[in-house]
Amino acid sequence: MKKICLIIHSLGIGGMERVMHQLAISFSEKEDVEIHLILIGKKREIVHSLPPSINIHLPQFEFDESSRVASTLKTMRFLRKEVKKIKPDTILSFGEYWNNLVLLSLYGLSHPLFISDRSEPGKDLGKIHNFLRRVLYPCATGYIAQTGEAKEICLSNGWNDNIRVIGNPVRQISTNGQEQREKIVLTVGRLIKTKHFDQLIRMFVKIGNPDWKLVIVGGDAKKQSLSKELDNLIHEMGAGKNVFLEGEQMDVDKYYKKSKIFAFTSSSEGFPNVIGEALSAGLPIVAYDCMAGPSDMIDNNKNGFLVPLFNEEDFKNRLEDLMHNQEKRERFRQNAQKSIQEYCPDKIANKFYSFITSHESNY
Structure with a gap:
């Protein structure tokens, strides 16, 4: 029986969490594999169901924000104790801040430990975490990069030299092409500044097509409380009848299935799952060509448009073109x-599994 230990802060609704959730399920379906999932974050949420065969390990104490150092040390002791108890054949850890904590907690243990950053490659983590990453990442058995660009950044910084590029698994959103699509431009993501939803709202309003709606699905995050700002912007521009903030939604698929276009104005990504999901649902895409992710999935002028970062005029023109051109939308659809098949969950899970089980434990 092969034991795999998966470590992440939580299994909430974010992209990184969805990937770990999918991997946990896929690994658990393999014969003679035992999955242990350790949650080490502040909230330790699990919002999607998991098979009963997966062993879940949670700290039995609350993370006390008023005593962060003490709570962090308790978390580290808990993690080391659980891993020594599990005796895994291999470990996979997600999250650039959390990877440092995991590497510190498990320092000196002999289990193969694989790590993966899940945000913009080379993201500035601040002085302390940047230092820890330089010192600790080379200690990992291997590093999973989401894109070729992320791999080059990892190599150039000397973080690790055993690197495998593996994109995210993309959920297959079943459509038959006969859905009753509405004239909706959809965007999905947490309401944070780097998503630039304010720009998208302004560009959409400038197009001035009253037959179309802009629908934004996503809730406030990172204590930024942008929903109020965006709501005020919508009303200032007199767009309340055409622009809608839907908030956080558990069932995002219904939005993918009834929309005609997907818009993406983020400037900072690791591998944007929502682009893959939109393509899976057959949506043509207009996206900023930000540092990593969109160009891996969007073939410009074939399944969508890649727009230079922050070129609002070009973005607006591309979006307007798709809104008016049904033939082009159908061709892109x-x-x-077809283009997203290489990211089907089983293929991606097998790539992860092959890499993280390629080193035998010395335990």
Whole structure:
């Protein structure tokens, strides 16, 4: 029986969490594999169901924000104790801040430990975490990069030299092409500044097509409370009848299935799952060509448009073009679902599994 230990802060609704959730399920379906999932974050949420065969390990104490150092040390002791108890054949850890904590907590243990950053490659983590990353990342058995660009950044910084590029698993959103699509431009993501939803609202309003709606699905995050700002912007621009903030939604698929276009104005990504999901649902895409992710999935002028970062005029023109050109939308739709097949969950899970089980434990 092969034991795999998965470590993450929580299994909430974010992209990193969804990937770990999918991997946990896929690994658990393999014969003679035992999955242990350790949650080490502040909230330790699990919002999606997991098979009963997966062993879940949670700290039996609350993370006390008023005593962060003490709570962090308790978390580290808990993690080391659980791993020594599990005796895994291999470990996979997600999250650039959390990887440092995991590497520190498990320092000196002999289990193979694989790590993966899940945000913009080379993201500035601050002086302390940047230092820890330089010192600790080379101690990991291997590093999973989401894109080729992320791999080059990892190599150039000397973080690790055993690197495998593996994109995210993309959920297959079943559509038959016969859905009753509405004239909706959809965007999905947490309401944080780097998503630039304010820019998208302004560009959409400038197009001035009253037959179309802009629908934004996502809730406030990172204590930024942008929903109020965006709501005020919508009303200032007199767009209340055409622009809608839907908030956080558990069932995002219904939005993918009834929309005609997907817009993406983020400037900071690791590998944007929502682009993959939109393509899977057959949506043509207009996206900023930010540092990592969109160009891996979007073939410009075949399944969508890649726009230079922050070129609002070009973005607006591309979006307007798709809104008015049904023939182009249909052509992009057909190409979209074909282009995303390489990221089907089983293929991606097998790539992860092959890499993290390629080193035998010395335990």
